[in-house]
Amino acid sequence: MTDHRANQVNDKPLLPVLTTIFKHELMTAFQNRQQLVNPLIFFVLVLLLFPLGVDPSPQFLSAAAPGLIWVAVLLSSMLSLGTLFKDDLQDGSLEQWLVCGQPLYFLVLFKTIVHWLYTGLPIVLFSPLLALMLHFPMDNYSVLVLSLLLGSPVIALLGGIGAALTVSLRSGGILVSLLILPLTIPVLIFGTGMVLASIDGVPFMGQLALLASLFFLALTLCPLASAAALKMSVLNS
Amino acid sequence: MTQSLLDICNVSCERDDRLLFQNLSFSCTHGSLTQIAGANGAGKTSLLAILAGLLNPLEGDIRVDGNSIYDDMAAFHQRLLYFPHRPAIKLELTARQNLNFLIRLHGGRATQADLDSALQEMGLLGYEETLCRHLSAGQLRRVALARLIISEADVWLLDEPFTALDVQAVSDLEGLLSKKASAGKCILFTTHHTTQMKNYSKITLGGASDIDD
Amino acid sequence: MKWTFFHKLGSPRWFYDIAGRHYAWLMMLSVVLLCIGTIWGLVFAPEDYQQGNSFRIIYLHVPTAILAQSCYMMMATAALTGLVWKMKIADMFIAAAAPLGAAFTFLALFTGAVWGKPTWGTWWVWDARLTAMLVLLFLYLGVMALRSAIEYSDMREKSTAILVLVGVINIPIIKYSVEWWNTLHQPATFTLTEKPAMPPEMWVPLLVMVIGSYLFFTSLVFQGVRNEILQREARKSWVKKLLATEGSTSD
Numbered sequence: 090m091t092d093h094r095a096n097q098v099n100d101k102p103l104l105p106v107l108t109t110i111f112k113h114e115l116m117t118a119f120q121n122r123q124q125l126v127n128p129l130i131f132f133v134l135v136l137l138l139f140p141l142g143v144d145p146s147p148q149f150l151s152a153a154a155p156g157l158i159w160v161a162v163l164l165s166s167m168l169s170l171g172t173l174f175k176d177d178l179q180d181g182s183l184e185q186w187l188v189c190g191q192p193l194y195f196l197v198l199f200k201t202i203v204h205w206l207y208t209g210l211p212i213v214l215f216s217p218l219l220a221l222m223l224h225f226p227m228d229n230y231s232v233l234v235l236s237l238l239l240g241s242p243v244i245a246l247l248g249g250i251g252a253a254l255t256v257s258l259r260s261g262g263i264l265v266s267l268l269i270l271p272l273t274i275p276v277l278i279f280g281t282g283m284v285l286a287s288i289d290g291v292p293f294m295g296q297l298a299l300l301a302s303l304f305f306l307a308l309t310l311c312p313l314a315s316a317a318a319l320k321m322s323v324l325n326s
Numbered sequence: 327m328t329q330s331l332l333d334i335c336n337v338s339c340e341r342d343d344r345l346l347f348q349n350l351s352f353s354c355t356h357g358s359l360t361q362i363a364g365a366n367g368a369g370k371t372s373l374l375a376i377l378a379g380l381l382n383p384l385e386g387d388i389r390v391d392g393n394s395i396y397d398d399m400a401a402f403h404q405r406l407l408y409f410p411h412r413p414a415i416k417l418e419l420t421a422r423q424n425l426n427f428l429i430r431l432h433g434g435r436a437t438q439a440d441l442d443s444a445l446q447e448m449g450l451l452g453y454e455e456t457l458c459r460h461l462s463a464g465q466l467r468r469v470a471l472a473r474l475i476i477s478e479a480d481v482w483l484l485d486e487p488f489t490a491l492d493v494q495a496v497s498d499l500e501g502l503l504s505k506k507a508s509a510g511k512c513i514l515f516t517t518h519h520t521t522q523m524k525n526y527s528k529i530t531l532g533g534a535s536d537i538d539d
Numbered sequence: 540m541k542w543t544f545f546h547k548l549g550s551p552r553w554f555y556d557i558a559g560r561h562y563a564w565l566m567m568l569s570v571v572l573l574c575i576g577t578i579w580g581l582v583f584a585p586e587d588y589q590q591g592n593s594f595r596i597i598y599l600h601v602p603t604a605i606l607a608q609s610c611y612m613m614m615a616t617a618a619l620t621g622l623v624w625k626m627k628i629a630d631m632f633i634a635a636a637a638p639l640g641a642a643f644t645f646l647a648l649f650t651g652a653v654w655g656k657p658t659w660g661t662w663w664v665w666d667a668r669l670t671a672m673l674v675l676l677f678l679y680l681g682v683m684a685l686r687s688a689i690e691y692s693d694m695r696e697k698s699t700a701i702l703v704l705v706g707v708i709n710i711p712i713i714k715y716s717v718e719w720w721n722t723l724h725q726p727a728t729f730t731l732t733e734k735p736a737m738p739p740e741m742w743v744p745l746l747v748m749v750i751g752s753y754l755f756f757t758s759l760v761f762q763g764v765r766n767e768i769l770q771r772e773a774r775k776s777w778v779k780k781l782l783a784t785e786g787s788t789s790d
Contacts, residue, residue, distance in 0.1 A: 101404050101433030109430040113416075113423075120418035120457075181412025188378050189431045190403035250705055254698050260688045267684050268702060271677040272709045275716035282720065303712070314705050318698065324381055325694035342692050343774065 106191050107199050114203045117176075128169040128208045129215060135161040136219050147224040154225035155233065155284035158216055159277055162209075162241055167266040169208045170248030173201070174256045174319060183323045197249065197319060198312040205245040213237040232287040239300045240280040246311035247272050253318035257326035276303055330355050331512045332377075332481060337386035339372050346372055347531050350386070354514065356480070359507045359523060362516045364531030370516040371411070373531065374483045377514065378408040390481065404433060407479035409487060413470030417459040421445055421469045424458060428473050436476050444475040447502075449495065463490045474502060482506075484515035497522065550628045551768045552777055558761035565758035572751030579744035587741075593657040596650050598745060602752035604647040604668075607675060610640035610756070614682075615707035618700035628764070630696040631771070633703060634686065635763025639756060641679035648672055667721035671714050678706045692771065 118125060139157050140150060150157075177183045177200075186196050216237055217230045225233065251265035258264065283296035330353035339346045346369030354360050362370045375381040377388060379399050388395045395402040415424050422441050429436045436444075442454050448468040458466060467490045474482070487503075488496050500523045507513050507525075580598035587594035614633050621629030651669050652662045663669070685702055689695040737745075772778045 106431060106433065109427060113419075113427045116423065117416050117418045176416075179412070180416060181410060181414040182416070184380070184408065184410050184412065185414045185428065185431055187380055188403050188406055188408040190400045190406075190433065192400070250701075254685065254702060255688070257694075258688050264684055264688055267677075268681040271674050271681065271713070272705065274674060275709075275712045278716040278720045299716075310708065314701050318701050320380075321694055321697045321701075324375065325691045343771065 101190060103191050103195060106189065107195065110196065110199055111203060114200065115207070118203075118207050125207055125211070128165045129211055131168060132161050132165040132212050132215070133219065135164055136223065140223075151224040151226060154220055154223040155281045155288070157223060158219060158225075158233065159237075159240070159281050159284075161219075162212055162216070162237060163244060163270070163273055163277065164266075165212060166209060166241065166244045166248055167269065168262075170204070170245060170252050170269075171255070171262050171265040173204055173249055173252035174322075175252075178256045178322065178326060183319060187320060187323060193316040193320065194312045197253070197315045198246075198308070201245055201249040201312070201315070202242070205242050209241040209245050213241055226288055229284065229287045232293065233284050235297070236280045236283045236300065239297075239304050240276045243276045243300075243303050243307040244273055246307040246315075247276075249315045250311055250318060253315040253322060256319065257322040276300070279303065331358075331391060332514075333389040333392075334377070335387045335389065337373075337376060337388065338384040339369055339376060339381070340384045341369075341372055345384075350529075350531070352529055354512045356510045356512055357507050358512055359503060359526035360514045361521070361526055361528045362514060362531065363528055368531040370531060371485055374408070374410070374485050374514070374516065377483055378406060379403065380408075402481075405479050405481055407432075407473070407477045407482045409470070409473070409482070409484045411485055411489075413467060415458050415466050415470055418457065420455050420457055421450060421461065422454045424469055425472050425476075428470075429476055432477075432479070434476065434478055440476055441472075444472040445469070447475055448472045449498070464492060464495065467491060468495060471499065474506065480511055482511055482513040482515075484513065486516055486518070488517050488519050488521075550626055551631070551772055554628050555765055555768045558765050562758045562761035562765070565754050565761070569751050569754035569758060572747055573755065576744050576748035576751055580748065584741050584744050585738070590658060593654065596654045598748050600647060600650040600654055601745060602748045603643045603650060604672065605749060606752050606756055607640060607644040607647045607672065610636055610643060611675065611678065611703075611707060611710065614640065614703050618703040618707075621696060622700045622704075627696070627771070630699060631764045631767035632760065633682070633699055634767050635760045637679055637682045637686070639759055639763070641676060641683065643756075644672060644676040644679055648676065665721070667718045670721070671717045674713050674717070675710070678710070682706070 136157060139153065143149065143153075174183065177186075186193060189196075213234060216233060220230060220233055221227075247269050248265065251269035254268065255264050279296045279300045283293045283300060286293035286296060332354040334350060334352050337350045338348045339350075350373070352360075362373055364370050372381060376383050379388070379395050379402060390402055390405075414428060416427075419427070422438070422445065425441050425445065426436065429441075445451070445454055448471055450465060450468055450472070453461065453465065458469065461469065471487065484503075487499060491499065496519065500521055503513055503515070504523055504525075576598060581595050584595070584598075586592055614636050617629040617632045617636075620626055621633075648669065651672070655664055655666075655669075656662055682699060682702055686695055686699055689698055769778055769782070
């Protein structure tokens with residue numbers, strides 16, 4: 090009887106668990122709607138500062154727009170990612186993740202992607218509007234959005250490492266940015282490089298390919314580090 | 327059924343350079359209730375974390391059905407119910423949603439009727455649709471404990487399950503644990519309360535010697 | 540599991556003795572080498588036909604820059620060792636090496652800026668090497684910031700190791716991207732260290748400086764690790780005994 094039961098429970102597929110987590114995450118997130126708009130508001134606010142603080146002339150703004158938008162995306166991602174795992178640690182969800190018999194790697198990957206869906210994606214979709222206000226050339230909107238679509242998940246995955254490392258620490262906020270921002274430099278370089286190349290009318294497939302490879306690299310490697318950091322944080326909190 | 331299910335073999339535990347316990351060995355069978363006792367800081371929670379495979383012991387091995395859990399952690403976790411201090415309840419969701427999530431996360435399935443009857447058995451009749459942020463601390467614990475009624479796992483590790491419960495709920499839970507144990511579950515728990523349960527064995531931790539404080 | 544136990548208890552004490560026996564002569568030898576190298580480089584080495592005497596800062600810049608980069612690689616090796624074999628000494632090495640690495644990176648940046656003034660006519664240029672070095676400085680500062688934010692030692696060891704390993708995977712990507720970015724923005728930059736073949740009169744003192752710096756670094760790390768050992772093993776009886784005897788006999 091024991092053997093029978095053991096065999097029965099041994100075979101628990103990952104997919105239903107992921108769908109459950111997906112629903113659970115979205116339900117939790119949409120219960121707290123203000124948190125969903127906050128990164129977006131911050132993103133717009135940062136971009137508002139440049140015309141006011143530097144130069145409102147179309148010449149400056151259109152030249153700087155790719156960089157400005159990318160930096161604003163980076164900063165708002167850092168802020169929203171800082172607390173990625175905080176609630177899950179405090180209420181004990183992470184402990185259940187660790188003992189649910191599924192690889193933590195996939196759970197962390199999934200959680201990060203879902204978080205990107207409701208914080209990063211809205212910003213990406215919103216960026217053309219800001220691009221318009223910054224006199225960014227209309228023809229290149231699709232390239233800008235494409236670069237952000239590939240780049241912002243990488244930022245989210247890298248940020249996930251920072252969030253996992255600092256989740257049980259009191260001094261979370263600024264530490265995450267301090268640890269992770271240097272690591273996001275390649276994404277920034279290739280992302281803005283791609284947009285600038287398209288504005289200049291030169292081929293940008295190279296940058297696109299590099300950005301895509303960073304995306305896949307981050308997708309495979311970052312959850313490893315996040316999962317290891319989370320496991321350790323849970324045990325020491 | 328007397329063959330042991332869970333074997334703790336010569337386990338030593340060190341946290342932050344402090345030796346908590348050394349060469350701990352005991353066994354639990356199907357249908358056994360075991361209390362882990364010991365003073366604050368004796369390592370009760372650490373022992374449960376080791377048994378859950380979360381914490382690596384300094385030395386020793388944990389075996390389930392004779393196989394080391396370190397050989398196939400996922401398989402062990404799929405038959406484990408680990409109930410730590412923090413009950414994994416999301417305040418933004420309803421009692422039923424929370425319970426459903428916890429069951430499904432561990433690969434189980436429960437119909438709405440199953441969920442509701444488990445919540446009712448925990449004295450939460452009428453609170454199924456209530457957001458957990460509107461429940462009291464004791465009620466939150468009971469939402470989490472409702473897992474025990476549905477769980478298919480056969481190794482249970484409960485860390486302070488009686489915390490924040492009123493007298494009635496404590497005795498209900500004791501009844502539930504006794505019932506589940508006699509149904510073949512292997513249950514280990516820690517508590518500060520003196521329990522009214524019968525037929526349970528007790529492991530006392532404490533007195534690791536070579537540390538000064 | 541026995542093996543882990545052996546490493547945990549065995550290593551620090553053994554390392555404390557070894558490091559204690561060697562750090563002093565290493566320091567003396569490194570000071571001698573650094574003095575010889577400096578005087579040789581600054582006074583006797585021939586002038587550069589293009590840059591004149593200003594090139595002589597190479598004798599400070601190159602050793603610090605090499606050390607700054609290889610220090611991170613050593614930390615990454617230690618991090619991996621610590622994670623795989625649970626050797627406590629690995630984390631102590633990182634604890635001792637991170638501030639040194641940051642200091643050497645800062646020195647490399649500083650000497651680079653000083654060199655840049657006569658060569659480029661400005662203190663700071665967004666040159667690929669300098670920029671990558673600046674990012675490296677932030678990686679070191681990140682490691683130090685994370686360490687100071689964590690109290691628990693078990694957790695601090697693992698956190699640091701994970702961060703260092705993530706950093707070391709990123710370093711080549713960062714370097715490559717910064718170089719690519721640099722060619723995009725400044726196609727014809729004069730690079731500092733890629734020179735036409737140096738005559739031996741120039742590179743021998745440089746070699747002396749590099750070796751001297753490595754020995755200097757090793758000696759400082761030995762002392763740093765010894766301090767870490769004393770702090771972390773303070774409750775162990777051998778440390779207590781040691782402190783009691785040293786307290787009564789040392790100067």
